[in-house]
Amino acid sequence: MDKAQVRTLDEFLKSIERRALRMSELATANRDEALDLVQDAMFGFVRHYASKPPADWAPLFYRVLDSRLNDWHRRRHVRGRWLAAWMHPADDDEPDAIAQAPDVNDPGPLARLAGGEAAQALDAALAKLPLRQRQAFLLRVWEGFDVAATASAMRCSEGSVKTHLSRALAALRRELEDHA
Amino acid sequence: MNEQPRWTQRARALLDESAQGLDAATLSRLNRARQAALGQSERSTAAWFLPAGLVGACVLLLAVAAWHGRTLPSTGAARVDTPVDAGDADALADDEDMYEDLEFYAWLDAQDQDPQG
Numbered sequence: 229m230d231k232a233q234v235r236t237l238d239e240f241l242k243s244i245e246r247r248a249l250r251m252s253e254l255a256t257a258n259r260d261e262a263l264d265l266v267q268d269a270m271f272g273f274v275r276h277y278a279s280k281p282p283a284d285w286a287p288l289f290y291r292v293l294d295s296r297l298n299d300w301h302r303r304r305h306v307r308g309r310w311l312a313a314w315m316h317p318a319d320d321d322e323p324d325a326i327a328q329a330p331d332v333n334d335p336g337p338l339a340r341l342a343g344g345e346a347a348q349a350l351d352a353a354l355a356k357l358p359l360r361q362r363q364a365f366l367l368r369v370w371e372g373f374d375v376a377a378t379a380s381a382m383r384c385s386e387g388s389v390k391t392h393l394s395r396a397l398a399a400l401r402r403e404l405e406d407h408a
Numbered sequence: 409m410n411e412q413p414r415w416t417q418r419a420r421a422l423l424d425e426s427a428q429g430l431d432a433a434t435l436s437r438l439n440r441a442r443q444a445a446l447g448q449s450e451r452s453t454a455a456w457f458l459p460a461g462l463v464g465a466c467v468l469l470l471a472v473a474a475w476h477g478r479t480l481p482s483t484g485a486a487r488v489d490t491p492v493d494a495g496d497a498d499a500l501a502d503d504e505d506m507y508e509d510l511e512f513y514a515w516l517d518a519q520d521q522d523p524q525g
Contacts, residue, residue, distance in 0.1 A: 234446055237446060238442065238446055241442045241445065241446070242442065245438045245441075245442060246427035246428070246430055246435075246438070247423075247427050249427075249430065249434070249438060250423065250426055250427050250430075259434065263434070263437050263438070263441065266438065266441060267441035267444065267445065270441055270442060270444075270445035271444070271445045271448055273445070274445045274446060274448060275448065346418070346422055347422045347425065347426060350419055350422050350423070351426070366423075369416045369419060369420055370419075370420050370423050370424075397413070397416070400419075401415070404415075
């Protein structure tokens with residue numbers, strides 16, 4: 229890898245590292261663990277995907293990070309995860325929640341909270357979401373990925389992404405309204 | 409992206425603020441993590457040189473050994489006259505006696521196999 233490629237890679241990683249850290253922190257509720265996961269994801273991404281076209285880097289990086297987050301959760305919550313999967317089986321036929329959302333002009337629950345309070349409420353609500361729902365929300369809403377890129381990053385079907393996102397939006401709305 | 413509920417835009421803005429507001433120590437650790445990951449790619453490139461160099465050296469060594477082994481008998485230098493000590497001379501003499509008696513040993517062997525003869 230020549231210096232220009234290293235510089236391009238450095239700029240890319242710099243552009244996503246903060247969001248990756250926040251994403252990991254929301255998943256682990258621990259900054260040190262989150263930093264370790266981000267570093268691990270950076271190593272994995274550079275090792276396996278650095279030679280891919282830069283346009284593909286973002287979904288590929290989040291695929292690595294998502295894999296690390298899944299591993300982290302699997303190690304800690306195997307029982308809970310199986311139980312959650314049993315209680316909430318995936319349904320790939322649901323429509324895209326964002327595309328179908330009827331209340332696009334509704335200011336929503338965050339509008340009723342002040343800045344700092346809203347941020348804390350959002351963090352708390354996101355932290356309560358199951359991992360897959362949170363990842364779907366963060367990748368679709370925060371990263372701005374489309375359904376296909378989110379599905380690629382999460383290594384699941386587009387239908388699953390829609391399902392996870394739909395449930396995430398409903399749960400977040402409910403949680404934030406309770407908070408407000 | 410398709411049209412979104414307005415409150416998700418607010419959520420995105422809040423998440424952006426939280427990412428921008430990370431403290432210096434955390435940013436420093438992120439920077440070190442990034443540099444380590446990028447350094448890994450350079451190390452992995454360098455790591456190829458060592459085994460490749462070792463393999464190359466082994467191949468060269470084998471090639472030289474093979475060439476040397478093939479050319480060794482034809483060179484006069486390999487044939488060095490060395491003095492023969494008394495023990496060696498006796499052994500050689502014994503060998504000559506044995507070769508002279510080969511016909512006798514062959515006859516003796518035939519007698520053993522054919523007791524009627």
